[in-house]
Each structure stands twice: as C-alpha cells, then as structure tokens.
Amino acid sequence: MSLTEITTRIAAAEAAAGRTPGSTTLIAVSKVQPNERVEAVLQEGQRCFGENRVQEAQGKWPGFMESFQGVDLHLIGPLQTNKARAAMELFHAIHSVDRPKLASTLARLAQEIGSCPDIFVQINTGDEGQKAGCPIGEADAFIAECRGLDLPVKGLMCIPPVDEEPSLHFALLAKIAARNGLSGLSMGMSGDFESAIAQGATHIRVGSAIFGARDYGEG
Numbered sequence: 001m002s003l004t005e006i007t008t009r010i011a012a013a014e015a016a017a018g019r020t021p022g023s024t025t026l027i028a029v030s031k032v033q034p035n036e037r038v039e040a041v042l043q044e045g046q047r048c049f050g051e052n053r054v055q056e057a058q059g060k061w062p063g064f065m066e067s068f069q070g071v072d073l074h075l076i077g078p079l080q081t082n083k084a085r086a087a088m089e090l091f092h093a094i095h096s097v098d099r100p101k102l103a104s105t106l107a108r109l110a111q112e113i114g115s116c117p118d119i120f121v122q123i124n125t126g127d128e129g130q131k132a133g134c135p136i137g138e139a140d141a142f143i144a145e146c147r148g149l150d151l152p153v154k155g156l157m158c159i160p161p162v163d164e165e166p167s168l169h170f171a172l173l174a175k176i177a178a179r180n181g182l183s184g185l186s187m188g189m190s191g192d193f194e195s196a197i198a199q200g201a202t203h204i205r206v207g208s209a210i211f212g213a214r215d216y217g218e219g
C-alpha cells in the first residue's frame, strides 16, 4: 500500500468519527526496513517515523536527518535504562515509559541535558504476564509519579494482545487517559488503525501497511 493510500484511509476514518481532519499523527514504523524503502517514504514527504530499537535507529537516522529536514523520530519499543541517554539524544518522543526506574532515570538525564523528549506511558492493557507496559492497576499512580518527576507526559500507549479485539483495549486506554487528563493516545497499527482513530488515537504506529512486510531474514 502506498503512503497516499494510508493517508486517505486516515482522513476517511477521521471523518467517519467526526474528528478534526489532521488530528491523527501517522508514525511510519521503519524498523527492520531496508534503507531504500525508508528513503522512498522520506522522498514522498513523510517526516514522522518510529523505531523500536535504539541501536538500530542510531545506525540509520543520523544520516537521514542530515539529508532530510524536520524528521520527527519516535521510540516505540522497550527501553533499557542503560540506553536511556542515547534514546534521549536521538528521539523526539518515547512511547515505552512503563516503570519507575526508567522514569527516574529519564528525569535525571532531562535535568542534565536540559531537555526531554515527549513522554508516553505504556500501559499493559491486557495485563499480560510477560509483556511490557505498566499494569492497569498501577497506571494512575505511575502517571502521577512521572508528572511528579516533571517528565513531559503527553499521553498513553498500548499494544493490545494479539488474540483479542483491539477496540476494547483502545477504549480502555482512552478511559485511563481521560481520567488522568491526558490527551495523547498512541494506539493502532497496520491492522487496526481505523478502529484506533474511531476511539480517539492521536498517534497511530503503522509499519507493514506502508513499507511492506518486514524481512527478518533467516536469523
């Protein structure tokens, strides 16, 4: 699918939901994609991109940022505290803040560096054992803790369990955001972004629908 087709579908979903045109930010998820494909999408005018690994992003984005002005880079994957400084130096937003130790590390580094990327708190809306994200029951307290640390919390992020109806998770995330006075909602991927827009997504993270399937190779 082309970038134009995706933006057309976003506009249609916004209209269907009675939302303001352009109120959804498309994050083009470029992880694992070959540089030629990423460059082609940059050439088409897309500037907002998502990566899920700090190291992979460090390898490709400084170069692209020299060639293309105005790139807005979002970290959407898990962040280890020992990579926090590198992440803060490269990314404009971090969508995976999910635990007190990471929050306090980011806050300390923000003091030191003098700036901080936009912060999204990731919620484990399925309360899945192995999965990243703050447990639902700790969400309000953790959001308050992040704010207490002066982190610029813009919203919440979720990745619904693969085998469940995503719209229920989007609705839950929207509810937690609303009761905490947060307007940002990072939710919706290639298979479900229209449903996410219907539930109020402000940031959708779309990879394969734009770039094609990711080729992880033979490993």
Ligand SMILES: *Cc1c(COP(=O)(O)O)cnc(C)c1O
Binding pocket: 029, 031, 052, 076, 077, 159, 189, 190, 191, 205, 206, 207, 208, 209
């Ligand atoms: C890879 C990834 C996406 C994009 O997934 P697609 O199904 O390719 O659109 C979105 N969000 C996160 C957190 C991801 O890791």
